[in-house]
Amino acid sequence: xxxxxxxxxxxxxxxxxxxxxxxxxxxxxxxxxxxxxxxxxxxxxxxxxxxxxxxxxxxxxxxxxxxxxxxxxxxxxxxxxxxxxxxxxxxxxxxxxxxxxxxxxxxxxxxxxxxxxxxxxxxxxxxxxxxxxxxxxxxxxxxxxxxxxxxxxxxxxxxxxxxxxxxxxxxxxxxxxxxxxxxxxxxxxxxxxxxxxxxxxxxxxxxxxxxxxxxxxxxxxxxxxxxxxxxxxxxxxxxxxxxxxxxxxxxxxxxxxxxxxxxxxxxxxxxxxxxxxxxxxxxxxxxxxxxxxxxxxxxxxxxxxxxxxxxxxxxxxxxxxxxxxxxxxxxxxxxxxxxxxxxxxxxxxxxxxxxxxxxxxxxxxxxxxxxxxxxxxxxxxxxxxxxxxxxxxxxxxxxxxxxxxxxxxxxxxxxxxxxxxxxxxxxxxxxxxxxxxxxxxxxxxxxxxxxxxxxxxxxxxxxxxxxxxxxxxxxxxxxxxxxxxxxxxxxxxxxxxxxxxxxxxxxxxxxxxxxxxxxxxxxxxxxxxxxxxxxxxxxxxxxxxxxxxxxxxxxxxxxxxxxxxxxxxxxxxxxxxxxxxxxxxxxxxxxxxxxxxxxxxxxxxxxxxxxxxxxxxxxxxxxxxxxxxxxxxxxxxxxxxxxxxxxxxxxxxxxxxx
Numbered sequence: 001x002x003x004x005x006x007x008x009x010x011x012x013x014x015x016x017x018x019x020x021x022x023x024x025x026x027x028x029x030x031x032x033x034x035x036x037x038x039x040x041x042x043x044x045x046x047x048x049x050x051x052x053x054x055x056x057x058x059x060x061x062x063x064x065x066x067x068x069x070x071x072x073x074x075x076x077x078x079x080x081x082x083x084x085x086x087x088x089x090x091x092x093x094x095x096x097x098x099x100x101x102x103x104x105x106x107x108x109x110x111x112x113x114x115x116x117x118x119x120x121x122x123x124x125x126x127x128x129x130x131x132x133x134x135x136x137x138x139x140x141x142x143x144x145x146x147x148x149x150x151x152x153x154x155x156x157x158x159x160x161x162x163x164x165x166x167x168x169x170x171x172x173x174x175x176x177x178x179x180x181x182x183x184x185x186x187x188x189x190x191x192x193x194x195x196x197x198x199x200x201x202x203x204x205x206x207x208x209x210x211x212x213x214x215x216x217x218x219x220x221x222x223x224x225x226x227x228x229x230x231x232x233x234x235x236x237x238x239x240x241x242x243x244x245x246x247x248x249x250x251x252x253x254x255x256x257x258x259x260x261x262x263x264x265x266x267x268x269x270x271x272x273x274x275x276x277x278x279x280x281x282x283x284x285x286x287x288x289x290x291x292x293x294x295x296x297x298x299x300x301x302x303x304x305x306x307x308x309x310x311x312x313x314x315x316x317x318x319x320x321x322x323x324x325x326x327x328x329x330x331x332x333x334x335x336x337x338x339x340x341x342x343x344x345x346x347x348x349x350x351x352x353x354x355x356x357x358x359x360x361x362x363x364x365x366x367x368x369x370x371x372x373x374x375x376x377x378x379x380x381x382x383x384x385x386x387x388x389x390x391x392x393x394x395x396x397x398x399x400x401x402x403x404x405x406x407x408x409x410x411x412x413x414x415x416x417x418x419x420x421x422x423x424x425x426x427x428x429x430x431x432x433x434x435x436x437x438x439x440x441x442x443x444x445x446x447x448x449x450x451x452x453x454x455x456x457x458x459x460x461x462x463x464x465x466x467x468x469x470x471x472x473x474x475x476x477x478x479x480x481x482x483x484x485x486x487x488x489x490x491x492x493x494x495x496x497x498x499x500x501x502x503x504x505x506x507x508x509x510x511x512x513x514x515x516x517x518x519x520x521x522x523x524x525x526x527x528x529x530x531x532x533x534x535x536x537x538x539x540x541x542x543x544x545x546x547x548x549x550x551x552x553x554x555x556x557x558x559x560x561x562x563x564x565x566x567x568x569x570x571x572x573x574x575x576x577x578x579x580x581x582x583x584x585x586x587x588x589x590x591x592x593x594x595x596x597x598x599x600x601x602x603x604x605x606x607x608x609x610x611x612x613x614x615x616x617x618x619x620x621x622x623x624x625x626x627x628x629x630x631x632x633x634x635x636x637x638x639x640x641x642x643x644x645x646x647x648x649x650x651x652x653x654x655x656x657x658x
Contacts, residue, residue: 020287020288028434028436030457031440031455034454034456035454035474039454042433050096053092056417077133081146083127083129088156088429090160091157091426124180139194142235148195151178152205155204156204178217185223194238195223197259199257199258199282200278202221202278203349206221225286226263233259258271258272258275264295269302269306273318273325276346277346283299313392313654314377314569315347315369315371316390320338321411334556339390339391339392341375341378342423344374373641374390379432381602385414385415388412388419391411391652395413395651399412399413413645413652444462445462445493446493446494449495452472453474462491466486467486475566479541480541482496482536482537483535484535484536485534488533492531494537496524498525502541502542507539514527546565561588565605570638578613585658586657590611606639607637608637611633612632
């Protein structure tokens with residue numbers, strides 16, 4: 001089913017694109033992992049985390065809310081975004097069933113889908129809250145409420161479930177809902193010229209267009225993007241219609257939801273980081289399908305701002321918990337970093353779309369950084385607990401004695417079993433379940449390798465099947481062996497990403513060395529030749545421990561250094577280094593060594609070195625004194641950032657005094 005749909009969608013896209021898109025991602029169903037890093041995580045995601053999310057959604061009322069039995073006066077009224085939590089779970093299940101059929105899991109999902117179908121209103125409308133809690137307020141507050149956002153996630157779930165199982169029930173329901181939305185919104189007489197306060201439906205409508213071939217869904221996605229930020233401002237008009245003063249809102253201006261100006265005029269990433277990522281992803285999708293180069297240029301401009309001035313070393317984005325938002329250039333505090341898991345996932349989605357458009361490895365570099373660090377840290381190694389925010393410095397003692405922090409569970413220094421706003425856990429579910437889609441891309445005459453993960457992928461290049469078999473211990477080692485298996489001898493280009501973190505690499509084909517400098521194009525080593533079945537490409541990337549420094553304008557990191565090895569950012573934990581981590585320093589001349597610890601945290605490579613610590617001795621009864629503290633030499637151990645918080649609770653630190 002998935003293969004046929006993908007081939008159909010490729011044809012549709014080619015009819016419209018006018019040459020703007022360079023390649024298509026290879027479906028995750030054509031990719032299998034056999035490594036010791038990602039394959040076990042996908043297994044845990046499937047066998048542990050998907051059931052955990054179901055139980056939590058069941059216990060909190062999210063699943064049974066679809067039965068529409070809630071009545072005024074009952075406890076636990078369905079929230080305005082509950083629909084999206086269940087939708088993301090269904091989307092993850094669709095991906096999982098596509099690769100690992102599971103009749104029991106499918107039966108659970110089918111039962112929920114039956115309730116969703118029964119909950120749909122006669123006109124096609126579909127939303128729990130605005131059906132049973134506030135039915136008179138449908139479509140009256142797009143700015144603050146989540147109707148279109150929930151619709152988007154339901155659409156994504158419907159497409160994934162149809163692709164994964166071949167069952168049309170949920171897809172047909174969501175086509176009816178999308179048609180209702182298309183009748184409600186648009187430039188026509190009697191239509192609302194509104195757009196979502198929380199973006200998401202834009203990219204979802206493009207997915208629906210690709211699976212159905214119905215152009216009206218693409219047109220609606222483009223309408224929402226084009227209409228955004230135009231004057232008179234729709235959110236002000238609808239506030240007036242509600243009898244409210246448009247200026248009386250909890251955020252100062254419309255930049256919070258990226259509607260402060262039309263999208264093509266926006267030059268900096270503003271506001272709620274997750275909303276921004278979904279919007280930018282939708283812009284890239286519409287650009288790809290329509291050939292709109294002005295949208296593509298807007299994406300480029302915003303990309304430069306995010307990745308050059310507003311992104312953490314972990315790929316986290318959104319530095320402020322207040323509004324879960326971007327702030328200003330180079331404002332990247334560590335201890336109060338928000339860096340929501342959903343935002344890092346959104347950055348992965350946007351980067352993935354941009355690399356298809358431009359075939360430039362800088363997008364895949366960011367995708368990899370966010371995936372291995374900012375996303376993977378969002379779930380515990382056992383798959384049962386989650387981070388909402390992902391700070392780069394943690395002091396649990398401070399969290400415990402600060403009431404302003406204590407009442408923000410999203411900033412907790414320990415992973416949580418669930419959240420009242422549970423957007424992040426099911427977002428991790430669907431990301432890990434569909435991870436294979438980020439590894440390879442294909443075009444008429446090129447096969448691209450974006451990520452290095454042991455396993456194999458089956459591509460279509462030059463009209464024939466080409467299987468690429470990777471053998472590697474990445475991310476622990478930089479040695480990658482790719483065996484090329486075309487159906488028969490054929491001429492095409494194999495493009496291997498040379499990661500931005502790599503300073504030195506050697507390349508061989510069937511043992512014969514090649515010069516990498518002359519082969520590198522936009523960050524990819526492009527190997528064009530007549531490929532024979534069984535040809536072997538060997539890429540060796542030096543993977544030393546590197547000291548990374550922040551731009552001097554990042555005030556919080558001045559005089560500090562971070563450790564990175566390959567794609568992995570490292571951190572210090574109290575369990576390895578003792579308390580009061582900010583008193584540690586890493587002298588510039590100190591040697592650092594990396595070595596395997598197979599029994600630690602599921603098997604990792606640690607970094608050991610010699611550092612110094614400011615001593616607390618000699619300070620009896622003193623808070624201040626006119627003499628510096630003594631310095632003692634101590635061992636330092638760093639672990640991958642994604643793995644922190646899986647042992648005894650304690651402090652954590654990414655940026656170390658130098």
